[in-house]
Amino acid sequence: MNLKELADSLGLSPTTVSRALNGYPEVGQTTRARVMAAAEAADYTPSARARHLATGQSMAIGHVIPLIGRSEIVNPIFADFLAGAGEAYAAQGYEILLSVVGDGQSAAAYRQMVRRGSVDGVMVQGPETEDPRIDVLKSLGMPFIVHGRTRTPEGYSWLDIENTRAYRKATEFLLDLGHRRIALINGQDRFDFARRRRDGYEAALTDRGVPVEGRLIFSDVMTEGYGFDTAARLLDGPEPPTAMLVSSMISAVGVRRAAEARGLMLGRDLSVICHDDELSYLSNHGPGLTFTATRSSIRDAGRRAAEMLITLIRDPGAAPLTELWEVDLVLGDTTAPPR
Amino acid sequence: MNLKELADSLGLSPTTVSRALNGYPEVGQTTRARVMAAAEAADYTPSARARHLATGQSMAIGHVIPLIGRSEIVNPIFADFLAGAGEAYAAQGYEILLSVVGDGQSAAAYRQMVRRGSVDGVMVQGPETEDPRIDVLKSLGMPFIVHGRTRTPEGYSWLDIENTRAYRKATEFLLDLGHRRIALINGQDRFDFARRRRDGYEAALTDRGVPVEGRLIFSDVMTEGYGFDTAARLLDGPEPPTAMLVSSMISAVGVRRAAEARGLMLGRDLSVICHDDELSYLSNHGPGLTFTATRSSIRDAGRRAAEMLITLIRDPGAAPLTELWEVDLVLGDTTAPPR
DNA sequence: TCGCGTCTTCAAAGCGCTTTGACTACGCGG
DNA sequence: CCGCGTAGTCAAAGCGCTTTGAAGACGCGA
Numbered sequence: 001m002n003l004k005e006l007a008d009s010l011g012l013s014p015t016t017v018s019r020a021l022n023g024y025p026e027v028g029q030t031t032r033a034r035v036m037a038a039a040e041a042a043d044y045t046p047s048a049r050a051r052h053l054a055t056g057q058s059m060a061i062g063h064v065i066p067l068i069g070r071s072e073i074v075n076p077i078f079a080d081f082l083a084g085a086g087e088a089y090a091a092q093g094y095e096i097l098l099s100v101v102g103d104g105q106s107a108a109a110y111r112q113m114v115r116r117g118s119v120d121g122v123m124v125q126g127p128e129t130e131d132p133r134i135d136v137l138k139s140l141g142m143p144f145i146v147h148g149r150t151r152t153p154e155g156y157s158w159l160d161i162e163n164t165r166a167y168r169k170a171t172e173f174l175l176d177l178g179h180r181r182i183a184l185i186n187g188q189d190r191f192d193f194a195r196r197r198r199d200g201y202e203a204a205l206t207d208r209g210v211p212v213e214g215r216l217i218f219s220d221v222m223t224e225g226y227g228f229d230t231a232a233r234l235l236d237g238p239e240p241p242t243a244m245l246v247s248s249m250i251s252a253v254g255v256r257r258a259a260e261a262r263g264l265m266l267g268r269d270l271s272v273i274c275h276d277d278e279l280s281y282l283s284n285h286g287p288g289l290t291f292t293a294t295r296s297s298i299r300d301a302g303r304r305a306a307e308m309l310i311t312l313i314r315d316p317g318a319a320p321l322t323e324l325w326e327v328d329l330v331l332g333d334t335t336a337p338p339r
Numbered sequence: 340m341n342l343k344e345l346a347d348s349l350g351l352s353p354t355t356v357s358r359a360l361n362g363y364p365e366v367g368q369t370t371r372a373r374v375m376a377a378a379e380a381a382d383y384t385p386s387a388r389a390r391h392l393a394t395g396q397s398m399a400i401g402h403v404i405p406l407i408g409r410s411e412i413v414n415p416i417f418a419d420f421l422a423g424a425g426e427a428y429a430a431q432g433y434e435i436l437l438s439v440v441g442d443g444q445s446a447a448a449y450r451q452m453v454r455r456g457s458v459d460g461v462m463v464q465g466p467e468t469e470d471p472r473i474d475v476l477k478s479l480g481m482p483f484i485v486h487g488r489t490r491t492p493e494g495y496s497w498l499d500i501e502n503t504r505a506y507r508k509a510t511e512f513l514l515d516l517g518h519r520r521i522a523l524i525n526g527q528d529r530f531d532f533a534r535r536r537r538d539g540y541e542a543a544l545t546d547r548g549v550p551v552e553g554r555l556i557f558s559d560v561m562t563e564g565y566g567f568d569t570a571a572r573l574l575d576g577p578e579p580p581t582a583m584l585v586s587s588m589i590s591a592v593g594v595r596r597a598a599e600a601r602g603l604m605l606g607r608d609l610s611v612i613c614h615d616d617e618l619s620y621l622s623n624h625g626p627g628l629t630f631t632a633t634r635s636s637i638r639d640a641g642r643r644a645a646e647m648l649i650t651l652i653r654d655p656g657a658a659p660l661t662e663l664w665e666v667d668l669v670l671g672d673t674t675a676p677p678r
Numbered sequence: 679t680c681g682c683g684t685c686t687t688c689a690a691a692g693c694g695c696t697t698t699g700a701c702t703a704c705g706c707g708g
Numbered sequence: 709c710c711g712c713g714t715a716g717t718c719a720a721a722g723c724g725c726t727t728t729g730a731a732g733a734c735g736c737g738a
Contacts, residue, residue, distance in 0.1 A: 002693095002694055002695085003694060003695060003696095004694075004695090012717080012718090013717065013718045013719075014694090014695080014696090014718090014719095015696085015697080015717075015718055015719080015720095016716080016717055016718070018695070018696060018697085019696090019697090019717095022696085025715095026715075026716065026717080027715095027716070027717085028715075028716055028717090031716075031717085043454075045451075045454035045455055046455070046694080046695070047392075047455065047456050047693085047694055047695065048397075048455035048456055048457045049388070049391040049392045049395075049397060049456050049457075049693080049694075049695085050392055050693070050694030050695035050696090050723095051694080051695055051696080052388045052391070052392075052695090052723095053386075053388045053389055053391075053392045053693085053694080053695070053696095053723050053724070053725085054694075054695040054696040054697080054722080054723055055695080055696065055697095055723085056388075056723070058387075058388060060436070063437075065418075065421070065422065065425070067422060071619065072422070072619065073619040073620055074418045074419055074421075074422045074619050074620070075418075075620075076415065076418060076618075076620045078418055079404075079413045079414075079415060079417055079418040080413055082404070082413075082437070082439065083404065083406060083411070083413045083439050085439075086404070086437065086438065086439025086440075087439060089439075090438070090439065090440070095436055095437070095438060095457070096436070096437040096438070096439070097399070097434055097435070097436060097437075098402075098421070098425065098434070098435040098436075098437045099425065099429070099434060099435070100421060100422050100424075100425025100426060100428075100429065100435070101425075101429070112384075115382075115384035116384055116385070116386065116387035117386050117387055117388050118387045118388075118434070221620075222620070223619070223620040223621070223622060224620060224621050224622065225622045225624075225625050228625075228626070228627050229625070229626065229627075232626065232627065250620055250621070253563075253592055256596070257595070257627060257628065258627065260599045261627060261628060279415075280410065280411070280412040280413050280562070281412055281413070281414075281415045281560075281561070281562040281563060281589055282562070282563050282589070283562060283563065283564045285564075286564050286567075286568070287567070287568065287571070288567050288568075288571065288596060288597065288600060289596065289600060341723095341724055341725085342724060342725060342726095343724075343725090351687080351688090352687065352688045352689075353688090353689095353724090353725080353726090354687075354688055354689080354690095354726085354727080355686080355687055355688070357725070357726060357727090358687095358726090358727095361726085365685080365686065365687085366686075366687085367685075367686060367687090370686080370687085385724080385725070386723085386724055386725065388723080388724075388725085389693090389723070389724030389725035389726090390724080390725055390726080391693095391725090392693050392694070392695085392723085392724080392725070392726095393692080393693055393724075393725040393726040393727080394693085394725080394726065394727095395693070
């Protein structure tokens with residue numbers, strides 16, 4: 001059943017039927033009611049394809065998931081971010097168009113989505129300090145928003161958290177407890193969030209006159225295994241750190257595993273602070289040992305970023321929108337003065 | 340730049356240009372070369388919207404992510420499944436159309452995607468023993484494939500793993516080691532995979548004359564916290580089990596946390612077998628303690644299911660496609676005879 | 679020279695909507 | 709009784725592709 005058939009069956013023109021269904025005011029009360037009833041009865045659904053062509057909109061937002069590194073890892077935060085964003089999109093009638101591509105191919109993937117007109121806006125995740133995707137998107141003239149930012153976050157819209165300040169606070173907290181050898185188990189250097197966290201960490205140390213030691217700073221893809229391996233190496237080495245600052249709770253789980261394998265208890269023999277994205281399947285609340293953590297909900301970020309993006313789509317001429325979220329430092333059981 | 344303008348600039352008709360670009364044979368060698376060069380030079384990309392309307396295809400596959408339960412949890416395996424599927428789709432020019440919906444609304448979401456013609460096929464994940472989505476999709480006449488199956492898996496295409504056999508094997512392995520009190524920390528009852536795993540577990544116990552005890556069987560959303568809470572309760576209770584069979588590695592991490600908090604070491608004081616989906620950020624290989632596990636790559640499953648779906652789309656009249664994968668039981672460090 | 683098959687190319691008709699501009703009917707004030 | 713504003717409806721023109729059916733150009737054998 002298409003619009004024309006529905007119109008014929010009602011003895012009306014497609015124009016009137018279309019307007020009745022889409023809520024335009026130029027349709028009489030009774031006519032509208034008749035049309036709605038007939039559409040309902042016939043189980044009529046307008047063709048998205050035709051509507052997209054006619055309106056010039058796609059009612060879809062482009063997301064690109066890059067597979068990181070040689071082992072093509074999916075960033076585990078994407079699922080919850082998508083869930084948050086999806087909620088906001090759904091509320092406004094947008095769908096997600098998702099592309100999964102190899103590392104380094106995302107700029108091309110965005111470009112293709114936009115050129116083809118498959119999307120009305122684009123979401124960028126995990127920006128690097130200098131991210132080529134941003135210039136590509138600027139030049140394409142498509143609304144987009146970045147979750148995170150680059151080194152020079154000007155001329156585009158973004159939503160980010162106070163990474164630097166959070167890690168400075170966390171480091172200061174450990175320093176206040178008396179720790180001096182604090183390791184940083186960070187994400188990959190190329191990502192801007194990792195650089196900012198490191199900045200916060202180093203600034204706190206420097207302020208207190210504690211030397212920044214390269215041997216205590218690590219960066220890699222934040223898997224559980226990375227946390228385990230790094231902590232294992234540190235704990236087995238000379239002068240092991242008394243505290244560790246871990247950029248992901250998943251890696252922190254690996255750190256805990258390494259510690260416990262050595263009979264060390266977190267919060268007694270080793271202090272750990274991690275960043276908690278509030279992943280839905282990895283909660284840091286409830287009974288049992290909880291991590292002291294810098295906490296910010298990735299799901300809320302997804303939701304808000306999506307809302308901002310929709311605002312940009314509706315008002316393309318607007319100035320860039322930016323939001324910078326404070327991050328809580330939440331006390332758990334994994335921090336204590338060094339023994 | 341659209342097709343008509345490109346054609347005009349070449350002094351050709353849109354017909355010829357369209358055919359030249361799409362590789363149809365009715366175009367002369369030299370003309371084709373000219374067209375390709377001009378399209379390249381003008382950076383011409385055909386409008387996906389127009390193409391979809393003209394061809395009647397959407398070149399997209401519908402995926403729906405349900406938010407499970409009151410706390411709206413995202414199944415952590417979805418990300419890796421998507422990554423695998425996305426790879427296969429990309430190879431054939433398909434995109435993913437993703438919808439995130441509340442628990443219980445997925446049937447409606449699928450229905451809407453299909454009725455609107457936004458997708459050419461549909462992927463169903465996490466089927467329940469009796470899943471209404473399957474009847475809806477059958478009646479809609481759209482190609483679809485189910486990752487997993489229902490109790491009566493007939494009349495549709497699916498890809499599943501040997502859940503029953505895997506859990507029977509795992510249980511037998513624990514029985515062979517001498518365990519008699521084996522707990523099952525399973526996924527939610529309503530899901531078919533959980534029921535089949537439980538079947539395998541109970542069959543193995545019954546075969547050996549070991550009574551099935553309701554107090555040792557649990558089912559819930561498989562978070563880390565669920566593993567922790569359940570293991571904690573069991574270990575603190577009377578007659579704690581000497582072994583646990585856990586349906587997800589994430590929950591198994593929680594089990595490990597509960598055990599270690601009580602000074603129990605996995606593989607010495609408590610045996611644990613979990614199911615390992617080979618999530619990219621939670622590897623069960625490498626150094627340190629690894630779980631004895633039933634292993635099957637969720638990413639491979641995604642890739643293969645996507646390939647099967649594309650086959651179905653290309654040949655709509657074909658009989659249902661089904662695949663049932665064997666599951667490895669991989670020896671790790673977390674199993675030993677009871678003390 | 680004619681007719682016919684082959685190779686290229688094209689005009690035009692969709693695909694199923696939205697939206698513009700025009701038209702009709704009606705009521706009301708002048 | 710006329711003119712005009714307003715509400716309701718419609719015909720037709722897009723949106724930018726693909727695809728059908730037809731036709732022109734060309735070469736070759738009869």
